[in-house]
Amino acid sequence: MIAVGNPAPDFTISTDTGEKVSLADYRGKKLVLYFYPKASTPGCTIEAHDFNRLRQEFSAAGTTVIGISPDPAKALAKFRAKEGLEFPLAGDEAHEMLEAYGVWEEKSMYGKTYMGVVRTTVLIDSAGHIAEIWPKVKVAGHAEEVLAAAKAL
DSSP: OOOOBBBBBOOEEEEETEEEGGOOOOOEOOOEEEESSTSSSHHHHHHHHHHHHHHHHHHHHHEEEEEEEEEEEEEHHHHHHHHOOOOOOEEOOOHHHHHHHEEEEEEEEEEEEEEEEOOOEEEHHHHHHHHEESSSSOOOOHHHHHHHHHHHH
């Protein structure tokens, strides 16, 4: 389980463009990893637009944003193009990173249980440590809250 102050779990993951990114690529920079359940769904689309709208402010704060879901790269590329997103999306179909960050959990809907992503955001500081965790995110106003925390680091 991740906790504020601990080193962020290492990862290497493919983005929607097929590029591999890892935690080491962001040493010396702040990094926002926002984990969301599924591309092209209403809440996930709103959240993506909110982070996209603030991308220049995140950049000015020395912070990179990456959206992560269990979707395949093709679905992520389609979502990114359709919505005009200007930051990378990454897919973890094997759920390794999702599990390492503690966001792949049992969920239930209409009496059925299944495994899925619990909408969570993690802010990693420039030394690679967890600076802030937002579990069970409510989308409205969330990107602004993350930006304020990134600026305060």
